[in-house]
Every structure is written in C-alpha cells, then in structure tokens.
Amino acid sequence: xxxxxxxxxxxxxxxxxxxxxxxxxxxxxxxxxxNPFWGYPQQPQSGVMALPGIRNWTLQxxxxxxxxxxxxxxxxxxxxxxxxxxQVTAIxxxxxxxxxxxxxSLDATPLQYDSLGEFYAxxxxxxxxxxxxxxxxxxxxxxxxxxxxxxxxxxxxxxxxYGISEQKIVTIAPGxxxxxxxxxxxxxxxDGDVVKILFVxxxxxxxxxxxxxxxxxxxxxxxxxxxxxxxxxxxxxxxPVENLFVYNNMQPNxxxxxxxxxxxxxxCLPTYGDCLPxxxxxxxxxxxxxxxxxxxxxxxxVKEGEGGLLVSPGSVPQLKxxxxxxxxxxxxxxxxxxxxxxxxxxxxxxxxxxxxLFELLKETAEDK
Numbered sequence: 001x002x003x004x005x006x007x008x009x010x011x012x013x014x015x016x017x018x019x020x021x022x023x024x025x026x027x028x029x030x031x032x033x034x035n036p037f038w039g040y041p042q043q044p045q046s047g048v049m050a051l052p053g054i055r056n057w058t059l060q061x062x063x064x065x066x067x068x069x070x071x072x073x074x075x076x077x078x079x080x081x082x083x084x085x086x087q088v089t090a091i092x093x094x095x096x097x098x099x100x101x102x103x104x105s106l107d108a109t110p111l112q113y114d115s116l117g118e119f120y121a122x123x124x125x126x127x128x129x130x131x132x133x134x135x136x137x138x139x140x141x142x143x144x145x146x147x148x149x150x151x152x153x154x155x156x157x158x159x160x161x162y163g164i165s166e167q168k169i170v171t172i173a174p175g176x177x178x179x180x181x182x183x184x185x186x187x188x189x190x191d192g193d194v195v196k197i198l199f200v201x202x203x204x205x206x207x208x209x210x211x212x213x214x215x216x217x218x219x220x221x222x223x224x225x226x227x228x229x230x231x232x233x234x235x236x237x238x239x240p241v242e243n244l245f246v247y248n249n250m251q252p253n254x255x256x257x258x259x260x261x262x263x264x265x266x267x268c269l270p271t272y273g274d275c276l277p278x279x280x281x282x283x284x285x286x287x288x289x290x291x292x293x294x295x296x297x298x299x300x301x302v303k304e305g306e307g308g309l310l311v312s313p314g315s316v317p318q319l320k321x322x323x324x325x326x327x328x329x330x331x332x333x334x335x336x337x338x339x340x341x342x343x344x345x346x347x348x349x350x351x352x353x354x355x356x357l358f359e360l361l362k363e364t365a366e367d368k
Contacts, residue, residue: 007037009085010069012061016107016277017086020278021040042064066095069096081100081365083105086106090140105149105150106149107151108153111134113275138164141162150173154275172360178348178349181285182287197229197264197267198261201271203236204232204238211270215270216230219320220243229244230243233257261288264288266288269293270293270319276296281350288340289308291323306339306340306343
C-alpha cells in the first residue's frame with residue numbers, strides 16, 4: 001500500500017449532506033495517509049438557478065462535479081480515488097468513474113426518493129425520462145468500485161431494484177461525533193419537574209411539526225396540571241400556543257442548538273418524508289428517548305421499544321399517546337435514552353464510521 005493517497009471528495013450541498021461533509025472534513029484529520037481535496041456542488045437557493053437556462057439539479061451537479069474534479073486533479077497532481085456523495089454528483093461524471101477508482105455514497109436510491117416525492121415537492125417525469133434516469137443511475141452504480149449506503153434500507157433497493165451485487169455495497173451510516181454532543185452533566189427532568197419536548201426540523205409540515213403541535217395542544221387539554229413544554233427548531237412560523245417556544249435561526253452543530261438538546265427530556269420528529277434524519281443521531285447522542293415515525297430507514301436508528309417509540313406518519317392520536325407515555329414515565333424516558341445512546345455509539349458514531357470509510361477509500365485507491 002502507498003504511504004499517502006490523494007483523494008477527491010465531491011459532496012452535495014443540500015440538507016443533511018452538508019453536515020455529513022463537515023463531519024468528514026473534521027475526522028479526516030485523524031488519518032494522516034489521506035490528502036483530501038474537496039469539491040462542493042451547490043444547489044440553487046430560493047428558486048434561483050445557479051446556471052442560466054439549466055433547471056435540473058442532476059445536470060447542474062454533474063457540471064459542477066466535472067469542473068471541480070478538473071481543478072482538484074490539477075491541484076493534487078493526480079487523484080488516487082474519488083468519493084462522490086450523493087450519486088447525484090456522479091451520474092454525469094461517469095468519465096471520471098471509468099478512469100479513477102471511485103466510491104459512490106447515497107442515502108436513498110432514486111426509486112426510493114420517488115416514493116417519498118410528494119413530501120419533497122418532487123414529481124416523476126414522463127416514462128421515457130424516468131427510464132433514461134434509471135439507466136444512468138444503474139450505469140453509475142455499476143462503474144463505481146464500491147457503493148456506500150447510509151442504511152440497509154437503501155442497500156436493499158440497490159440489490160432488488162438495480163441488480164447490484166450485495167458484495168459491492170457497504171452500509172456506513174453518517175452519524176454524529178458522539179462525544180461532541182453528550183451533555184456535561186445529567187439534566188433529565190425528575191418527577192414533578194417541567195418535561196421539555198424538542199423538535200428539530202426546518203420544514204415544519206414535512207417533518208410533522210403541525211401534527212406535533214396538535215398532539216401537544218390535545219395533551220394540554222387532557223392532562224391534569226400539565227407540566228411540559230414544546231421547543232421547536234424550525235424555519236416555520238406556527239401560531240402561538242401556550243408553552244410553545246420557537247427558534248428560527250439555530251445553526252447546525254452550534255453550541256446554542258446543543259444546549260437545547262441538553263435541556264430537553266424527549267425528542268420528537270413525527271416526519272412524513274425522510275431517509276435517515278441526522279437529527280435522530282444527535283438526539284440519541286444526547287441520551288434522549290426518541291419519538292418518530294416508521295418511515296424509510298428510521299427504524300434502523302429508533303429501535304421500537306428500546307431507544308424510542310415509532311408511530312404512523314400523520315397519526316395524531318398515536319403521537320399523543322406516545323408523548324403521554326413518556327411525559328408521565330420518567331424511568332422509561334431514562335431507560336430509553338440510555339438505550340438510544342448505546343445504539344448510536346455502536347452504529348452511528350461519525351468518527352468511527354468515518355474511519356471505516358477512509359479505510360474503504362484507501363483500499364479502493366489500490367484497486368486499479
């Protein structure tokens with residue numbers, strides 16, 4: 001094996017992928033064998049197209065990826081391997097996959113994304129276009145030396161829907177740097193204290209925030225002498241409700257956001273559409289019991305009855321019952337919070353998982 005490797009990292013800049021890229025950049029310092037070179041395809045903001053006349057994100061990402069890789073190759077003097085996250089950045093950069101050993105990483109396949117499309121304002125195109133997209137994605141997966149999925153849910157789709165060999169796929173979840181999120185001291189509410197529920201989701205509707213507010217108001221009307229609060233980190237602006245606190249300007253990984261986690265007693269994300277929300281890893285790392293929905297890969301991190309409770313998306317009655325159970329059972333909150341932390345330490349620790357990824361990249365660089 002070589003002493004050092006020049007590896008290009010092409011990271012899609014959208015949603016949780018931004019945080020994933022930042023975690024990789026932080027943890028790469030732990031592997032002195034890798035010389036990283038970074039490229040960040042940017043999604044257009046607020047409907048403004050990054051390139052005049054080009055309205056498809058896959059096309060834009062492909063153009064940006066190709067441009068970035070030309071720059072990175074010149075800067076590095078030659079790349080030994082390339083890491084693409086997500087596959088959107090690689091679909092139209094297949095010339096690079098043919099020439100340089102590459103790993104393509106994804107949180108969901110396009111077919112899985114299509115199944116969640118209504119919650120992302122995403123619509124499928126005509127059959128000829130969908131067939132073209134399917135074949136381009138499949139050829140991208142075939143050209144990659146290895147594929148990394150965030151979950152077994154995504155891995156199963158690669159195998160069943162795209163015919164990719166299971167031996168080519170490695171599941172490595174993104175996770176969080178657990179030690180960065182753990183509270184300096186135990187702050188869970190005791191019997192009689194105010195129980196604080198935390199929600200973190202930019203898109204209030206898609207993340208189930210409206211349902212959570214409805215369940216919260218219903219509980220306020222039913223429980224005697226209610227002592228609980230709802231704290232929501234979101235871009236939305238819900239109507240005022242007693243004991244509801246809204247934070248519109250929290251930054252990812254900030255000390256202020258971590259403080260909200262540390263002060264909370266229950267984390268709730270009753271989402272309609274998500275693949276594997278990274279906020280669930282953050283909540284588990286802070287030893288919070290989690291209430292979420294049985295959507296996509298969420299059951300892989302929220303083990304029903306262990307680290308939390310799962311409800312059906314859109315079911316306010318189930319959500320209310322789950323909240324009531326954890327609000328009124330302090331020992332159960334503590335038990336589930338400890339289990340959630342253990343699950344995250346074992347499977348969703350960003351530092352441990354990054355080291356696995358870096359080893360895979362070095363092996364890939366040798367596979368020429």
